[in-house]
Amino acid sequence: MDLNGFTGRKVIITGGLGFIGSTLAMKLVDLGARVVVVDSLIPEYGGNLFNVKGYEGRLKVNIADVRDEFSMSHLIRGEDFLFNLAGQTSHIDSMENPYPDLDINCRSQLFILEACRKYNPAIKVIYAGTRQVYGKPDMLPVREDHPIRPVDVNGIHKMAGEWYHRLYYQVYGIRSCSLRLTNTYGPRMRVKDARQTFLGIWIKALIEGKPIDIWGDGLQIRDFNYVDDAVSAMLKVALSDKADGEVYNLGSEPVSLKGLAELMVRVFKGGEYRILPFPGKRKAIDIGDYYADFHKIGEDFQWKPEIGLEEGLARTFDFYRRHIEHYL
Amino acid sequence: MDLNGFTGRKVIITGGLGFIGSTLAMKLVDLGARVVVVDSLIPEYGGNLFNVKGYEGRLKVNIADVRDEFSMSHLIRGEDFLFNLAGQTSHIDSMENPYPDLDINCRSQLFILEACRKYNPAIKVIYAGTRQVYGKPDMLPVREDHPIRPVDVNGIHKMAGEWYHRLYYQVYGIRSCSLRLTNTYGPRMRVKDARQTFLGIWIKALIEGKPIDIWGDGLQIRDFNYVDDAVSAMLKVALSDKADGEVYNLGSEPVSLKGLAELMVRVFKGGEYRILPFPGKRKAIDIGDYYADFHKIGEDFQWKPEIGLEEGLARTFDFYRRHIEHYL
Numbered sequence: 300m301d302l303n304g305f306t307g308r309k310v311i312i313t314g315g316l317g318f319i320g321s322t323l324a325m326k327l328v329d330l331g332a333r334v335v336v337v338d339s340l341i342p343e344y345g346g347n348l349f350n351v352k353g354y355e356g357r358l359k360v361n362i363a364d365v366r367d368e369f370s371m372s373h374l375i376r377g378e379d380f381l382f383n384l385a386g387q388t389s390h391i392d393s394m395e396n397p398y399p400d401l402d403i404n405c406r407s408q409l410f411i412l413e414a415c416r417k418y419n420p421a422i423k424v425i426y427a428g429t430r431q432v433y434g435k436p437d438m439l440p441v442r443e444d445h446p447i448r449p450v451d452v453n454g455i456h457k458m459a460g461e462w463y464h465r466l467y468y469q470v471y472g473i474r475s476c477s478l479r480l481t482n483t484y485g486p487r488m489r490v491k492d493a494r495q496t497f498l499g500i501w502i503k504a505l506i507e508g509k510p511i512d513i514w515g516d517g518l519q520i521r522d523f524n525y526v527d528d529a530v531s532a533m534l535k536v537a538l539s540d541k542a543d544g545e546v547y548n549l550g551s552e553p554v555s556l557k558g559l560a561e562l563m564v565r566v567f568k569g570g571e572y573r574i575l576p577f578p579g580k581r582k583a584i585d586i587g588d589y590y591a592d593f594h595k596i597g598e599d600f601q602w603k604p605e606i607g608l609e610e611g612l613a614r615t616f617d618f619y620r621r622h623i624e625h626y627l
Numbered sequence: 628m629d630l631n632g633f634t635g636r637k638v639i640i641t642g643g644l645g646f647i648g649s650t651l652a653m654k655l656v657d658l659g660a661r662v663v664v665v666d667s668l669i670p671e672y673g674g675n676l677f678n679v680k681g682y683e684g685r686l687k688v689n690i691a692d693v694r695d696e697f698s699m700s701h702l703i704r705g706e707d708f709l710f711n712l713a714g715q716t717s718h719i720d721s722m723e724n725p726y727p728d729l730d731i732n733c734r735s736q737l738f739i740l741e742a743c744r745k746y747n748p749a750i751k752v753i754y755a756g757t758r759q760v761y762g763k764p765d766m767l768p769v770r771e772d773h774p775i776r777p778v779d780v781n782g783i784h785k786m787a788g789e790w791y792h793r794l795y796y797q798v799y800g801i802r803s804c805s806l807r808l809t810n811t812y813g814p815r816m817r818v819k820d821a822r823q824t825f826l827g828i829w830i831k832a833l834i835e836g837k838p839i840d841i842w843g844d845g846l847q848i849r850d851f852n853y854v855d856d857a858v859s860a861m862l863k864v865a866l867s868d869k870a871d872g873e874v875y876n877l878g879s880e881p882v883s884l885k886g887l888a889e890l891m892v893r894v895f896k897g898g899e900y901r902i903l904p905f906p907g908k909r910k911a912i913d914i915g916d917y918y919a920d921f922h923k924i925g926e927d928f929q930w931k932p933e934i935g936l937e938e939g940l941a942r943t944f945d946f947y948r949r950h951i952e953h954y955l
Contacts, residue, residue, distance in 0.1 A: 394798070397737045397741070398734070398737065401729075401733060401734055401737065405729060405733060405787075406726070406729055409725045409726065409729065409780075413725070444774075446772075446774065446775075447774075447775060449790060449794070450794070450797070451794065451798075452737075452791070452794065455787050455790045455791065455794065456787070458786075458787070458790075459733075459783050459784070459786070459787045462777060462783045462786075463780070463783065466777070466778070466779065466780065466783065469778070470722070470779075
């Protein structure tokens with residue numbers, strides 16, 4: 300697909316200083332878009348000013364919280380595209396204190412969609428959904444029509460947030476699409492803790508010369524997308540009417556956690572892993588094996604992951620070997 | 628089932644001055660329970676002090692809003708049963724202003740469940756769910772495993788509220804059960820407008836000598852439970868561990884709206900109906916035909932509706948002929 304459709308277009312990205320948001324923002328700048336990134340830089344979340352290093356003069360950074368109804372309502376006016384990536388992502392945090400998760404993943408989404416409806420009904424909205432809404436799968440690979448069965452508060456709220464987007468399309472014609480992301484990794488991901496994905500602390504462990512800790516038996520299966528592949532899916536669906544009101548899985552070749560750890564140690568050229576029993580509070584919300592069926596986006600948009608795990612990990616280690624101090 | 632299990636037990640009912648809540652409260656008083664009803668008497672909602680007329684000295688009325696976290700947290704302590712019926716029920720209101728619906732149907736549910744988890748983990752919770760979560764059915768009758776597909780903001784939030792209850796059972800062992808109610812009718816229902824169910828304004832129309840307005844072609848199919856049947860289902864599931872973590876449909880014999888209107892005119896011994904095109908904003912969230920498969924609760928609890936539509940309507944008209952002035 301020709302991505303020149305973004306040249307000269309106005310794009311706003313919530314969570315735009317985060318891992319995926321910043322990668323998307325810089326790509327859009329390169330494509331000639333006029334980009335505003337909105338982020339509140341909450342320390343526990345993914346926003347990091349270093350993420351847009353080198354692009355400071357080429358995009359606009361607007362510090363604001365998506366829970367700030369009036370600011371969001373102003374910022375959305377006149378934009379052509381909204382990449383709606385801001386979110387509370389920690390499953391554990393959502394269980395320990397469900398209210399910030401509710402405010403960010405539900406209430407703010409209503410603010411944003413109401414603002415679109417009232418002030419910018421022609422905007423195109425791409426929502427960052429999550430595989431988490433499927434819960435423990437009935438069968439693998441998981442298709443988009445698999446029953447929704449969230450296993451934590453975060454999953455319930457991400458499910459509601461996605462439904463809002465579908466509803467505002469069905470009822471008001473606000474053109475929106477949700478991508479159900481799986482584990483996404485790459486440069487600029489949060490590595491100081493497991494709030495974004497466990498892969499972050501695995502990378503940090505290797506960089507710091509500590510062992511990778513695998514919980515469970517290491518046989519749990521997951522799939523992983525390199526961030527550029529997730530970004531390319533977002534760009535493709537944004538430019539096409541075919542995606543309006545739709546939900547698409549992203550995904551890739553499945554791998555066991557033990558297989559992933561072995562690959563990481565090999566690509567990193569050092570380190571070790573160990574297999575440990577599940578801590579209790581994580582066990583309660585574990586989902587067993589998961590990998591996506593991503594044929595639907597493949598058929599509609601000729602999307603498939605281009606960067607394999609080995610290459611993606613190599614690029615990621617290279618980034619953190621040079622920049623780890625900005626991510627601790 | 629022997630309902631003597633409620634004798635001497637402590638019961639709290641949110642939305643307890645509402646239509647179903649008050650009917651449930653008085654039944655529990657008759658069964659020997661010590662009952663607290665919590666209600667905020669918001670004029671647009673179902674609460675009405677007249678609903679507990681004759682029982683004023685035999686139950687405790689506590690005026691409070693479920694959005695009041697500290698009051699709810701106090702009230703729940705020491706109770707044996709929570710019938711959690713408070714909710715924003717208007718589909719149209721949820722679309723016009725989604726935030727009160729979010730606060731009542733999501734945020735408050737989290738307050739309540741967090742309070743149970745922290746201060747009363749042995750409580751048994753019955754949640755008033757709704758058929759609305761199914762949206763436009765794929766097939767009829769609708770079973771509990773039908774895909775969830777809400778068509779309005781209220782449906783999304785009721786879905787989330789139900790998921791919270793299931794989650795707090797799965798993760799924390801809070802014993803909860805959701806009944807997905809269908810159209811419930813009977814004495815004490817809100818009749819001044821369609822915020823609870825369209826049946827309310829049909830009853831009011833007949834009482835006031837005006838025609839019943841049917842939107843669409845009159846062939847839409849629905850099912851209806853007389854309030855005593857809905858209450859009996861709640862009481863049965865409350866007394867059994869079998870319901871923990873489960874979801875049950877209620878339902879009854881399906882009938883077309885035209886068939887219902889004809890029956891109402893016959894039972895009322897007067898009046899007329901007319902068939903009108905759908906107003907636009909209702910059309911967008913209409914679900915077509917619906918009726919429930921309620922075998923699951925039948926098998927687990929030997930529940931079935933006992934009061935047929937003709938008898939239920941006769942009792943309802945009798946009530947409103949005597950008391951309509953308290954419901955306008």
